[in-house]
Amino acid sequence: MHDVGLRPRERAFIVAVTKKGIDPEIVREHLDELALLLDTAGADVAGKLTQERERPDLSTALGKGKVQELKELIIETHADLAVFDDELSPAQVRNLEEELGVKVLDRSGVILDIFAAHAKSVEARTQVELAQLQYLLPRLTRMWTHLSKQFGGIGTKGPGETQIETDRRMYRTRMQRLQEKLKEIDAQRVVQRKGREGLPRFALVGYTNAGKSSLMRQLTQADVFIEDRLFATLDTTVRSLELPSGQRSLVSDTVGFIRKLPAQLVASFHSTLAETLEADVLLHVVDLANPHYRDHMSVVDETLRTLGAAQTPMIVVFNKIDLIDDPLLINDAETEVPNCVFVSAERGLNITRLLQHMQETYEESAIVRTLTIPxxxxxxxxxIYEDVEVLVRDDTDTDIRLSVRVPSDKLPLFMARYEKFLAADGLPISTTS
Ligand SMILES: Nc1nc2c(ncn2[C@@H]2O[C@H](COP(=O)(O)OP(=O)(O)OP(=O)(O)O)[C@@H](O)[C@H]2O)c(=O)[nH]1
Ligand SMILES: [Mg+2]
Known part of the structure; x- marks a missing residue:
């Protein structure tokens, strides 16, 4: 695993470059979240600096004067590095490191660091390492060359341009190998998935720390990892769950989202996420006790859009209601969000209601069709058995008649494949299976 930049308990000076006129409360919240990310990554905050600008400076993000101010503050507070809440270009990192004389990271770098520390399965480790290398490659500077030592044997030379070139070549080779490994894992996954087709699928999604894994445990008794920290979960867990009707279904728990999730991570976790998001119904878990829950919800919605899952039917699960004293808060949420349930995953409150809701939403989301097959x-x-859920089967003298349930988002594909078998009368068949 590569270390993107943080050493344990380093002191970080955190910086935000914000648009003119932005609500200072929002800026504070973003910086608080960055501080929480740093804490998870194992670093302390030495101080904060913000600057309002029309747009970030192309070469140093901050204006010239502010860079000087930051440099003095860094010296004063004995900070080891500067961390920007905004995404920095490789050139900005280089210029800032030169000006400030300390390592410079952006939010993406911190998130990558946390992912690297928390990834457990071979798949998650491979995905994180690939994302790290993609992030590091254009950012290799003198400050970063210590990283190459991890490959052993190299890096004894003093850092220089030749060294950086060698590092780059090594990184590219390694990235190729990781991509091949991911392809193999993907192929295995397709095989595993075969056995699961036809069952209703639910996916837990949401902002990090919302309580997805807690709900997973409450619903399926799965022994998943739960902790009050960001990105506790990086692997996908799938468990079976019986709906109130007795129908067996599958639930998955996966990595959480956050504002400005690095593009490299979204790309390399794409297959993990895509599989999850192929679910029939998404359970969007929201921490209602967090004052910024609305903001978190829109980040999740936006991320789902990026991943192409915006059309999937969704239940909003407002969690942690055991922490809510103000009934108005619940009232507001209920009026604003049409398809929602209020639960406490930890205390097991209202879970029966949620299960009922899951079943109803699944049933509404699917369409029943009848097929006649010679x-x-x-x-x-x-x-057909592999593709969809078969509700009724009738083997007549002349053909086989199947009533199947097709999730609405899979209908076009289903029609393209099986249109010629659609029963002319479309009538439901009698149950004689
Ligand atoms: N009070 C209260 N705390 C809860 C509830 N559900 C979860 N928590 C706590 O919230 C924290 C995060 O829970 P997780 O289940 O790990 O959250 P997650 O969404 O899986 O988080 P990541 O995997 O890190 O993205 C833990 O400390 C839980 O104990 C709840 O209903 N009430
Ligand atoms: Mg989790």
């Missing part, structure tokens, strides 16, 4: 096309029957 005995000469038995292969198609097998394929």
């Amino acid at each position: 005995y000469s096309e038995m292969k198609a029957v097998a394929r």
Whole structure:
């Protein structure tokens, strides 16, 4: 694993460059979240600096005067590094490091560091390492060359341009190998998934620390990792769950989202996330006790859009209601969000209601179709079982009739494949299976 930049308990000076006229409360909240991220990564905050600008300076993000001010503050507070809440270009990092004389990171770098420390499975480790290398490659500067020592043997030479070139080449080779490894893992996953097709699928999504894993444990008794820290979960867990109707279904718990999730991470976790998000119904878990929950919800919605899952039916699960004293808060949330349930994952409050809701939403999200398949096309029957949930089967003298449930988002694909088998009358078949 590569260390993106933080040593344990380093002291970081945190910086935000903000648009003119932005609400200072929002800026404070973003910086508080950055401080929390740093704490999770194992660093302390030495101080904070913000600057309002029309747009960030192209070469140093901050204006010239502010860079000088920051330099003095860093010396004064004995900070080891500067961390910007905004994404910095590789050139900005280089210029700032030169001016300030300390290592410079942005929020993405910190998040990558946390992911690297928390990733456990081979898959998560591979994905994180790939994301780290993609992030580091254009940022290799003299400050970063110590990283190459991790490859052993190299790095004994003093840092210089040749050294950086060698590092770059090494990184590229390594990235290629990681990409190949991910392809293999992907192929294995397709095989695993085969066995699960046809079952209703639910996916827990939400801002980091909202209580997704706690709800997973409450629903399925899965022994998942739960902790009051950001990005406790990096691997996807899938467990079976019985709905009130007795229907078996699957629930998955996966990595949480955060504002400005690094693009490299979204890219390398794409297959993990894509699989999760193929669910029939998303359970968007929201920490209602967090004063910024609305903001968090829009970050999650935006991330889902990026991942192409904005159309999937969704239940908003307002969690941690055991911490809420103000009934108005619940009232507001209920009026603002149409399809929602209030629970406490930790205390197990209102879980029966949630299960009922999951079943209803799933049933509404799916469409029942009847197919008539001649005995000469038995292969198609097998394929249909793999693709969708078969509700009723009737083997008549002349053909096989199947009533199937098709999730609405999968309907176009389903029609393209099986249109020729659609029963002319479309009538539901009698139950004689
Ligand atoms: N009071 C209270 N705390 C809760 C509840 N649900 C979860 N928590 C706490 O919230 C923290 C985060 O819970 P997790 O289940 O790890 O959250 P997560 O969404 O899986 O977080 P990441 O995996 O880090 O993205 C833990 O300290 C939980 O004990 C709840 O209903 N009430
Ligand atoms: Mg979790």
